[in-house]
Amino acid sequence: MAVTSIDTGxxxxxxxxxxxxxxxxxxxxxxxxxxxxxxxxLVILLIPTGWLFFVSFxxxxxxxxxxxxxxxxxxxxYARIFQTTFQVSLLTTGLCILIGYPLAxxxxxxxxxxxxxxxxxxxxxxxxxxxxxxxAWLVLLQRxxxxxxxxxxxxxxxxxxxxxxxMNGTLIGMVHIMLPFLILPVYGGMRAIDRDYLKAAANLxxxxxxxxxxxxxxxxxxxxxxxxxxxxxxxxGFFVTPAILGGGRVILVSMxxxxxxxxxxxxxxxxxxxxVLLVLTMMVLWIASRFVRLEQMTGGGAR
Amino acid sequence: MSDVKQDALPITxxxxxxxxxxxxxxxxxxxxxxxxxxxxxxGPSGSxxxxxxxxxxxxxxxxxxxxxxxxTEMIRKPPHLRDLGMVFQNYALFPHMTxxxxxxxxxxxxxVSKTEMASRVERALETVxxxxxxxxxxxxxxxxxxxxxxxxxxxxFEPRILxxxxxxxxxxxxxxxxxxxxxxxxxxxxxxxxxxxxxDQREALxxxxxxxxxxxxxxxxxxxxxxxxxxxxxxxxxxxxxDSTFLEVTRQGDTYxxxxxxxxxxxxxxxxxxxxxxxxxxxVSLLEGDPGEANVFDATVSELVYQGESFLxxxxxxxxxxxxxxxxxxxGTFQTLPSLGDPVKLTLDPADTVLIEGGEG
Amino acid sequence: xxxxxxxxxxxxxxTHGQRLWxxxxxxxxxxxxxxPTFIVIPMxxxxxxxxxxxxxxxxxxxxxxxxxxPEWMRATSTSLKAATLTMLVATPIGVxxxxxxxxxxxxxxxxxxxxxxxPMMVPVVLIAIGAFYAYVKLQILYTMTGLVLAHTLxxxxxxxxxxxxxxxxxxxxxxxxARSLGAPRWKAFLTIxxxxxxxxxxxxxxxAFLTSFDEVVIAMFISGGDNPTLTRNMFNAxxxxxxxxxxxxxxxxxxxxxxxxxxxxxxxxxxxxxxxG
Numbered sequence: 001m002a003v004t005s006i007d008t009g010x011x012x013x014x015x016x017x018x019x020x021x022x023x024x025x026x027x028x029x030x031x032x033x034x035x036x037x038x039x040x041x042l043v044i045l046l047i048p049t050g051w052l053f054f055v056s057f058x059x060x061x062x063x064x065x066x067x068x069x070x071x072x073x074x075x076x077x078y079a080r081i082f083q084t085t086f087q088v089s090l091l092t093t094g095l096c097i098l099i100g101y102p103l104a105x106x107x108x109x110x111x112x113x114x115x116x117x118x119x120x121x122x123x124x125x126x127x128x129x130x131x132x133x134x135x136a137w138l139v140l141l142q143r144x145x146x147x148x149x150x151x152x153x154x155x156x157x158x159x160x161x162x163x164x165x166x167m168n169g170t171l172i173g174m175v176h177i178m179l180p181f182l183i184l185p186v187y188g189g190m191r192a193i194d195r196d197y198l199k200a201a202a203n204l205x206x207x208x209x210x211x212x213x214x215x216x217x218x219x220x221x222x223x224x225x226x227x228x229x230x231x232x233x234x235x236x237g238f239f240v241t242p243a244i245l246g247g248g249r250v251i252l253v254s255m256x257x258x259x260x261x262x263x264x265x266x267x268x269x270x271x272x273x274x275x276v277l278l279v280l281t282m283m284v285l286w287i288a289s290r291f292v293r294l295e296q297m298t299g300g301g302a303r
Numbered sequence: 304m305s306d307v308k309q310d311a312l313p314i315t316x317x318x319x320x321x322x323x324x325x326x327x328x329x330x331x332x333x334x335x336x337x338x339x340x341x342x343x344x345x346g347p348s349g350s351x352x353x354x355x356x357x358x359x360x361x362x363x364x365x366x367x368x369x370x371x372x373x374x375t376e377m378i379r380k381p382p383h384l385r386d387l388g389m390v391f392q393n394y395a396l397f398p399h400m401t402x403x404x405x406x407x408x409x410x411x412x413x414x415v416s417k418t419e420m421a422s423r424v425e426r427a428l429e430t431v432x433x434x435x436x437x438x439x440x441x442x443x444x445x446x447x448x449x450x451x452x453x454x455x456x457x458x459x460f461e462p463r464i465l466x467x468x469x470x471x472x473x474x475x476x477x478x479x480x481x482x483x484x485x486x487x488x489x490x491x492x493x494x495x496x497x498x499x500x501x502x503d504q505r506e507a508l509x510x511x512x513x514x515x516x517x518x519x520x521x522x523x524x525x526x527x528x529x530x531x532x533x534x535x536x537x538x539x540x541x542x543x544x545x546d547s548t549f550l551e552v553t554r555q556g557d558t559y560x561x562x563x564x565x566x567x568x569x570x571x572x573x574x575x576x577x578x579x580x581x582x583x584x585x586x587v588s589l590l591e592g593d594p595g596e597a598n599v600f601d602a603t604v605s606e607l608v609y610q611g612e613s614f615l616x617x618x619x620x621x622x623x624x625x626x627x628x629x630x631x632x633x634x635g636t637f638q639t640l641p642s643l644g645d646p647v648k649l650t651l652d653p654a655d656t657v658l659i660e661g662g663e664g
Numbered sequence: 665x666x667x668x669x670x671x672x673x674x675x676x677x678x679t680h681g682q683r684l685w686x687x688x689x690x691x692x693x694x695x696x697x698x699x700p701t702f703i704v705i706p707m708x709x710x711x712x713x714x715x716x717x718x719x720x721x722x723x724x725x726x727x728x729x730x731x732x733x734p735e736w737m738r739a740t741s742t743s744l745k746a747a748t749l750t751m752l753v754a755t756p757i758g759v760x761x762x763x764x765x766x767x768x769x770x771x772x773x774x775x776x777x778x779x780x781x782x783p784m785m786v787p788v789v790l791i792a793i794g795a796f797y798a799y800v801k802l803q804i805l806y807t808m809t810g811l812v813l814a815h816t817l818x819x820x821x822x823x824x825x826x827x828x829x830x831x832x833x834x835x836x837x838x839x840x841x842a843r844s845l846g847a848p849r850w851k852a853f854l855t856i857x858x859x860x861x862x863x864x865x866x867x868x869x870x871x872a873f874l875t876s877f878d879e880v881v882i883a884m885f886i887s888g889g890d891n892p893t894l895t896r897n898m899f900n901a902x903x904x905x906x907x908x909x910x911x912x913x914x915x916x917x918x919x920x921x922x923x924x925x926x927x928x929x930x931x932x933x934x935x936x937x938x939x940x941g
Contacts, residue, residue, distance in 0.1 A: 027768050027769055027770045028768075028770070030763075030764050030767045030768035030770075031764055031765075031768040031770050031772075031773075031776070032764065033760040033761060033763055033764030033768075034760065034761035034762075034764040034765055034776055034780065036757045036760065036761070037757045037758060037760070037761035037780055037820050037824070038761070038776060038779060038780065040757070040813065040816055040817050040820065041779055041780060041782065041783065041817065041820065043798065044791070044794070044795050044798055044813060044814055044817045045782065045783055045786065045791060045794065045817060046779075047798065048793075048794025048795060048797050048798045049786070049790065049794050051794070051797055051798075052790065052793065052794055052797070099693055100693075102686055102689055102690060102693075103689075103690045103693045103694065105686070106686055106687065106690035107690075109673070118690075118694060121694040121697050121698050122694075122697060123925070124697075124698055124701075124921075124922075124925070125697050125698065125701060127871075127874060127921050127924070127925055128701055128917075128918060128921050129874075129877070129878040129895070129914070129917050129918075129921065130878055130880075131878060131880060131895050131898055131899060131902075131914075132701065132704070132914040132917050132918060133700070133701050134902075135704070135898070135902060135910055135911075135914055136700045136701050136703065136704045136914065137700060138902065139703075139704065139707065139715055139911070140700055140703065144714055146703065146717050176696070176697070176700065179693075179697060180697075208678035208682075233785055236787065237786070237787020237788060237789060237790070238787075239787075239788065239789055239880075239881050240880050240881065240899065243899075243903070244899070244902050244903065253787075254787055254788075254789040254881075257789050257790075257793070258789060258881075258884075261793060267793075270793060271793075274787075274789065274790045274793065277787055277789075277790065278786065278787065278790055281785065281786070281787065285785060
């Protein structure tokens with residue numbers, strides 16, 4: 001095929017250079033379309049975060065020091081804050097799985113039309129203001145609130161229970177807020193499971209329970225893992241709901257950061273806490289990224 | 304639209320190469336498409352035929368090479384400046400526009416006035432036998448109708464070159480057969496240089512003036528359908544087009560021998576050491592009476608298949624190679640055929656004794 | 665009814681009766697997802713300071729206290745302005761980014777995608793104090809510009825994800841077809857691609873709006889002085905005591921959200937019926 005005259009051969013060679021630069025130019029031009037978005041991320045997120053990192057190594061007297069990090073290790077209160085943060089995050093994630101997985105499974109078994117209807121009950125809170133939902137729980141769970149009133153009317157308990165301004169309230173509110181983040185990716189993953197697998201399992205002699213645990217459940221774990229990871233990550237940095245429903249008794253890292261700045265105007269301490277929180281978050285993501293495609297985590301928001 | 308004919312452009316491809324990593328999708332391809340010709344790029348999936356079409360259309364940028372429409376170098380022109388019609392595999396109709404909106408789209412881009420646009424759109428729709436369908440929505444159309452709309456959209460602006468990427472692959476067989484004939488007529492009427500991509504050899508044989516068989520990013524053979532079938536350039540082409548079995552050929556002095564039989568042939572013999580005898584099932588027959596000049600192979604019947612309009616008989620030669628014989632069937636024919644295990648004599652006319660180059664080329 | 669209990673419910677021949685527990689817990693979960701929020705609506709019309717349910721005397725006094733307060737009104741208008749601007753900035757920027765990432769074949773795309781969704785992963789408190797620092801340097805602290813930029817940062821991941829997933833299911837051959845018919849790439853995008861991912865773009869815009877409107881933590885740091893946002897004021901009010909005015913504001917916000925969701929659904933339906941009309 002290579003029977004070309006000398007001058008066309010030269011034309012091809014010069015075309016090669018032109019074509020290469022055209023290709024590069026086109027790719028960069030298309031890539032350039034994302035540059036405004038990347039610029040905003042750079043200026044408002046990446047550079048300031050770098051600065052926080054820097055500030056965290058400056059002590060009260062203005063010189064380089066590790067005192068902000070030392071304080072975290074030596075003071076018991078800080079250890080407790082990190083412990084609480086992880087405890088709340090783990091509990092919330094666990095409760096979300098326990099409550100959300102069956103619902104997602106239920107919806108995945110319904111015909112699409114009905115499932116979409118049920119999905120609205122998940123999407124509606126997803127879209128509703130976080131603050132409004134937190135407020136609603138505050139009203140419901142307070143001492144003279146609806147839950148206590150009904151519970152006592154029904155004779156379930158005699159004295160008003162302390163349901164809010166403590167760990168209980170915090171967990172109830174956070175689970176409610178986080179559930180959609182778990183349900184949506186889990187449901188999406190379940191919908192994608194080919195039902196023929198279950199038929200095959202049944203055909204091969206598996207009991208319904210066995211077919212579920214050996215076929216369906218393993219196939220649904222990527223979605224479950226993605227959803228749980230999303231919930232856990234969001235919980236680690238959560239602020240509004242615990243601040244309101246915790247009533248000062250549940251102190252998470254992000255709340256400590258805010259009070260370090262608002263009350264003590266101690267940027268160094270706040271930055272060090274922030275850096276540790278960020279590093280922990282990134283570590284969780286990094287470990288998780290070996291088991292799950294991070295893009296999948298966002299599957300929920302995309303629906 | 305009859306004046307399009309004189310405007311058709313030849314396409315000249317020279318040394319086009321496209322690599323993905325270390326894989327050659329196109330390996331130094333050169334090709335001349337004559338003005339007004341219907342040329343088909345035929346090959347298995349992954350052969351590079353679609354890549355070549357996409358290079359012509361401007362959607363794939365090759366690493367190097369030259370592409371001319373007439374005398375104009377096009378290789379670096381973006382797709383929208385190439386002024387060619389293209390029909391996509393899944394039609395790529397715009398679902399948010401009506402049929403008329405789709406067909407009128409290229410005219411709108413070219414600043415054609417509203418009244419002229421309406422009449423040209425209607426004329427194009429009539430050409431594809433969809434006159435009066437302008438107001439329909441795309442979702443209301445059947446597969447065949449979508450195909451016609453896509454065609455109307457790609458010819459309405461009277462491009463001088465038309466590219467088609469497996470346009471019939473989504474249609475059922477009956478409709479496909481009819482559309483093949485229709486496309487052929489349309490091409491005769493409009494006369495634009497047409498490059499057509501398919502993996503269906505029958506489609507290629509039915510429609511094309513010439514066929515380029517593509518494999519591994521190279522053109523294996525460029526010839527008329529008849530040449531391609533009768534005298535394939537190599538084993539790949541022979542295998543890809545039509546059914547065939549092959550016997551190794553050895554040379555003993557001046558004679559060529561296959562399966563122990565010295566061959567008589569009046570075909571041209573390729574000038575190479577590595578030769579194969581190509582046997583098409585419909586050109587091999589069961590011996591009845593005097594073989595005359597024909598080459599005769601002794602074999603045993605190993606399988607007999609009833610296929611309605613024809614029968615297919617498999618017979619094993621002494622060396623174990625299996626040949627097949629296809630014959631037309633009339634009432635009662637099947638009963639007269641030999642049964643399993645019977646010895647048979649298979650004959651091959653010297654005119655059908657085709658020696659080809661071995662290897663994949 | 666009895667027959668239904670015994671009828672098979674899935675491919676594995678488990679019966680509806682055996683699965684009753686699943687149905688019951690699922691329905692309870694769905695009720696608990698929706699109801700707590702909506703119970704605020706009747707309560708907001710209660711005359712009492714303690715927000716009874718059901719209210720013994722109905723009243724609109726908490727709505728009056730909201731609409732008659734210049735402070736709440738100013739905060740509301742700040743929030744609406746910020747949310748609208750965020751929507752107008754984040755949507756085009758995010759859609760362009762999603763399209764660029766989808767169409768370009770550069771090898772660094774994954775990194776770019778990860779960068780664009782980091783604002784979703786980084787604790788919002790960090791973004792807030794980081795933005796505070798950056799705005800001091802850029803001298804846009806306590807300005808509308810600063811607020812909108814920070815909220816745009818939060819909205820970008822949502823727009824990129826929603827639009828990006830719409831592009832994934834969109835047949836790019838249509839854009840190629842338009843280009844082969846003579847449209848330059850930008851025109852092919854505007855006339856062919858954009859109308860077909862319209863629904864996702866509208867949803868992205870609404871999410872951007874809600875993200876900004878609902879945001880508390882960043883606003884705490886960078887919207888101060890004369891320009892606090894509605895949610896910032898609500899948050900501060902909630903930390904102190906349960907002001908029933910918040911119930912009326914919450915009701916209005918629920919109405920707003922529901923209206924926006926309805927718009928999204930209608931936009932989706934309009935997009936679909938237009939094809940066949």
